[in-house]
Every structure is written in C-alpha cells, then in structure tokens.
Amino acid sequence: MSNQRAANDVLSIAYVERQLFARGPHVAAEPSLDRITKAMELLGVPQRDYRCVHLTGTNGKTSTARLVEAILAESGAHTGRFTSPHLTSITERITIGEQVIDVPGFVSAYTAVTESARQLDAALPDKLSFFEMTVAMAYQAFREAAIDVAVVEVGMGGQWDATNVIDADVALILPVALDHTEYLGTTTAAIASEKAGIIKPGGVAVSARQSPEVARVLKARAAAVGARIFVAEEDFFLHERQVVDNGQRITVRGLHDTYSDVLLTLRGQHQAENAACAVAAAELVLGHALDTHAVRSALARVTSPGRFDVRPGTPTVILDAAHNPHGARALAATLREGSPCRTFAVVAAMADKHVEGMLRALEPAVDVIVCTRNSSPRSLSPADLAWFARQVFGAQRVHLAPTVETAIGLAKRFAAPARHGCVQSALVLVTGSVVTVGDAMRVVPAPAPSAESTDLSP
Template structure:
C-alpha cells in the first residue's frame, strides 16, 4: 500500500520515536479536554477496555506507590502493565510490562502501531494530539497487545481531564493532595481535589490517603455521588507501626482484609510507609481478599523506586530525591532526619522555574549545611544564578554557591561533604543530596552511573 503524503513516517530507531513525540505539544502545555484522547483510543479500537486497571492520583508519591502496587500484583501471578510519568532517564521507562520498561525495539513498535492514527486525530481536532496523549495511547495499545491482566496507571496531572482518564478503573487511589501545578489545577488543595477526584468512577473502590478535612470532604462527596466504595487511611487501613532500619524500614500494616507484620520495605521515610499501606489496600480491594502474609513480605522486600531517596554512590554518599514541591520537600526533610545522620549534608539543587522553588528551599533549609545551586538541561529549568539569588535570602550568603554545570555542581558538593571542617562540621559522615526536580535527578543519575 502506498503511504499517503500526510501520513507519519514510521520510525526506525528509538531516537526517531523520541524526536516524533517531543515535536508534539509538551506535557507542560495543556488544553483540558478528553476529546483528543477519546478520538485516538476509538481509532485504536478502545484498547483500554481490554484490561482491568488501578488508577492513581495525588500530589506526591504516585510513582513509588504504582511500583509497589505492581510488585504486589506480580506476586499474585498477574501480568501487569505500568504507566508512570515523568521518566527519570529514558522515555521508555513510562511504559512497563511485567515490571520492565519496554526495550528500544518494543518501544519503536509500540509507536509505529499507533502512528498511522495520530494524524487522523490531528486533522479532526482543534488542537493536535500532545506528547502525553500520544504516549498514553501507545501504553494502552501495548498493554492490550501484550496482553496484560491489569494496568497500574499514574495520572500525568490532575485527574478528570488527564489523558489517562479514558480508563474506568476498578480501584482509584488518591494520595495526599497539596498545591502543585497551580496554573492548571487551582491554588488551594480543595479546588485541586475536585479535579483529582475525577478518577473515581461508578462502582469502583476509592482508596483514600489521609487528607485535610476540606480535601476529604471533596473526595467523599465524589465517591458518594458515583456510588464508589470508600476505603480511608486511618479508618479502614493504615500503618500500624514503623521502625527505621538499615537499608529502609520495618513496618506493620493494617489492610482492608488482614493484618501484616514484620514487612521490610527497602525505602526510607514515613511517606513511603504510607505509600505501602495505600498500595496494599488497593491490591486487596482489587482482588477482594486477604493476601498471604509471606507473599506481601516478599513482594515489598523487592520494591525499588529510583530517584526517591536513592543512594546512588558511597564515599561520599550521594542521595537522589526528586522532591520538586514544598509537600514533597517536607516529606524528604522528615525522612532525612528519621533515617540518616549525615553531617554535613550538602544540597545540590536544580529546579523548574514554574515550581514553588521558594517553598522547596524553605522546607529543606533546616536539613542542609550548605547548598550548591545548579540547573538541568531543559528550557524550563531556572538558571543556577537566579536560584542562587533566591537561596541566599533563605540560607544566607555564606551557605550558598552557584555552579551552573550539574556535573561540576555534584563534584563541588562532594568536595564540601568530604571536607566538613570547611563549613564547621566534623569530617567523616558527610553526604550530598541532589534534588529539586525529576529532570535534575534523572540527569544526575545518568552522570553518576556513567562514572562508576
């Protein structure tokens, strides 16, 4: 068959797929509507109707919780698809099957399977398909093709009009809601909750993290309106006990169906214990039964969450954490105090200029002896110099330096951490924390892995 002139050329390489996707509307440019993704999935044959799903929203913790849910489901011998965003190092991380990101060949094939339909949608709609809408279509088509038993799907932003929301999930998980993406979602948590509550569908189970009273009221009203079953952290399920341990923490969880003790979770911080309780409740709700305690223990022991309080290097210790809003930075600060005794802890931070970077700086200031301000490679990145000017107001001039190159900034941080006496702290237990943005942490991770 002769290819029509306006049909997209099929990709031959991963780089060509990446280029084709990035040439579309970026994730940061949004036009709130499900029209395009609905038209796209209709042309693809409604692939999202061929599998069951668990859908997750909230301000922070979605990716970690998604990974926990998936690990539990795989322990139950279910074939899983997982869609998360953004990616740390490579675009194909967003689409996983059986716990592994698509390899380059499969990613190219997933793109080529949907590419012939993208221009049809573009021609019919007021706005062309965005990058995010296109990759959601790719994910759902790849999951149907696998085929998977269940997809674990993280929203990109919000909920009701997020492109992922063409699924009708069996279980909707709503993690803690705070302020982020103000331009699109609103300036207060209750307003944001209205948007995020849109993933709660008729007949589903709504697994709800503890929220402020205003947010809880919005979520409960939505669940009641659509006839969803409600499961609340702190009422029907939750963390019973947690103890920091070498390499993570030991937790006891009360689930919806059973009680589970002596679970080793190889992730740090109370927020990750909370994420584990939500993941457990979601899987119990999905399967409608108590899980085997040994299965739960073995599954949680295998959980990883790259870029979330991840120790990537020793001597000195370098920790990566993708906190990029005040809520995430506060959880990070609490986890640092809870699980580590670094002295000094030197921060290396690069942020996006459309985020509440002042709030992030203020939340981390009590935990950092010194801050190196840097930037990542994207156009959205705030310049290191601009971040430095804001940081000086919060940390003071003697605790801030500006190093625009990320690799050099990490080296500066490592030098300061190793020479603690330069900033009046004892030598020997210093560490570096790279944070401020998922992109910054992803680029740092790639740099540090290459130097091993």
C-alpha cells in the same frame, strides 16, 4: 549483526522521541478527553482488556505505582505500568511484567498509535499531544502483552488527564497539596476536585491520609457518583514503623488482613504510608486478602529510582526528585531520620515552581546548598535560584555552579571528610526536579545489583 541491530534500535528510539516531543506539551488550552477517546476507539479500546489501578495525588505516585505493581506481580498477576515523567529514557514510562518495555515493543506501540493519530490530526483542530500519544502507546502495549492489571499514574490532575480515558477498578488518591496551581487551582480543595475526577460512578477508591478540606472533597465525589471510598487511618492502617539499616519495618492492617513485620526498602514515613495505600489497593483489585509472603517479597525488593535513591560512596549521594514544598518536607524528614553529620545539597528547580517554599522545607536538614540549573529550558538559572536560597540559608551557606555535574563535584569537595571529621555520615543530596535527578544519574553511577544497602545512621 548485534551491533548493527543495537544501532538501529538507538536510531529508532531517537526518531520516535523527536516525533513525540514535536507534538508539544500535554496541557491543552481547553481541557478535553475527546482526542484521546477517539484515538482509543480507532485502536479498538485496548484499555478495556485489563483491570486497572489508577493513581493520582501531588506526590508519591510513581513510588506507589511501583509498590502496587510489585505486590500484584508477587500475587501472580501479569502487570503493566505507566508512569511519567521519565528520568533518563522515554521507554521507562511503560513497563511490562515489571521490566521496562523493550525497544521493538516501544516502537511497535508508536507505529500502531501513529496510524490513528494521522487520521485524528487531519480531522480535528488540535492534534494529539505528546502525552496523549504516550498514554495511547501504553494502553496499546498492555493489550499486546496480554496483561492482567495495569497500574497507571496520572500525568497531572485527574479529571481531564489523558490517562482518565480508562475506567479503573480502583482509584488511588495520594496526598494532595499545592502544585501546578496555574492549571489545577490555587487551593488544595480545588486541586482535590480535579484529582477526584478519577473516581468513577459505582467504582472503588482508596485515599491516603489527607487534610480535612481535601478529605471532604474526595468523600463528596465518591458519594455523588455512588463509589465506595476507603481511607487511610479510618479503614486501613499503618500500625507500626521502625527505621532499620536497610529501610524500615512496617505492619499494615489492610482491608482484608494484617501484614506484620514487613521490610520496606523504600525510606521515609511517607513511603510507609504509600505502602499501606498500595496494600489496600492491591487487596481491592484482587478482591481478597493478600498472601503475606507476597507482600513481604514485594516490599523487600521494590525500588523507586530518583526517590531517596541512595548511591553508595564517599560521600554517599542521595538523588530525590522532590519538586514542591510538600515533597521537600517529606525529603527533609527522611534525611533527619538518617542523622547525617552534614548534608550538602545540589538543587536545580524549574522556574514555575514554588522554589522558596521548597528551600524553606529543606533548610532544617541541609547545611550547604549549591545552586545550579538542569538540562531543561524551563530550569531556573543558578543566579536566580541563589537569590531565593540566600533569603532562606543566608549568603555564607549558598554557592553556585553552572551545571548539575559541576555542582555535584563541588558538593563532593565540600563533603570531604577532612573538612568536618566524618566520613560515612556526610551526604550529598541532589534534588529539585525529576530532570535534575535524571541529569545526576548520568554522573553518579547506580550501585551494583549485589551491593549492600547503605546505612545512613551515624
């Protein structure tokens, strides 16, 4: 009976996923919240039943959402989280109580939203999109689970993103850089203006450290709508940071208290800064100082799959979903902190991304690059990617492979210890897209739960 039930669950998820993707992308010709607003009204506005931290920014949204979620959960809140895109299973987009929603819950949310969608599809010129459906499903699932606080990641932009149908208690804006320029604007100020749309009248906002032009836009938006804004390195601070074998130790001076000598298992300066933002956001949504033990427990256990995701072995494999120059720079900086003797990168990127900028950001930290393609039809071909790579790395450092799996195999052979005389500090890096990392996860096993953290230092 259990095997039959499992088979039915797989069939249900496969069917639901096909139906959702058949609705098309979440980028409409004319930006509007009308469809998602009407859908939520038909569902009884479930997004009003819980508090919310709403996150936007160019990079770091998923990791920071996980950090906020963990801190709130350790503080006693019953949480829900919505993030996108997913890595290997569509159910990853919705979590309840820090656990990926189960199949019956996911199918139930889809069924509830589909009833509303049928009415709207018949009445409106444009049907609900894939993304609008998944947002509505998440908000419905959160109500069904009677959560206290939702942690919601914007899909793209902010002002016109379907998630913005919620009036969040705290808007959290992570670093803003150039990405999705065809939709959001060609300057960081223009992109910041779109992302600032999640700051609501009379609300509260938290901002990461930003460039001066972005900071001006965010502060102007807050002033225009009568919102309070708290800014990293002005109102709250990352005081200390020390790289250790199993991550980094940080001290954060929040808005209500200082949290000292906290182990953060996520690696990199950018993740330490994300953690400081998460602390400030959690303090604001709860309205008081956090319990230091809760902060320490949360940050010591939080993971972010596909974000400097270390898979132990010989060689060690690191999966990172960096997909724009800003993310690639953070990745390169984190790699250099580990000081591997050589790094062999597998890269597959989408054709609409700033590929050359990503490669130039990675080059100082990468010795050899294997160009491939991922499973998305939007993927740049290995030959086209290699053309860009040769401009940056030179021909001798560039190789091609037809798939992510074969590229990982080739990179592992290059990283064999006999070739360069070191074992533990030779790395294979897989990066360029969330889809690329998702493909790699099907090839490179995750460490066992009891596995010790890998030391990346020489």
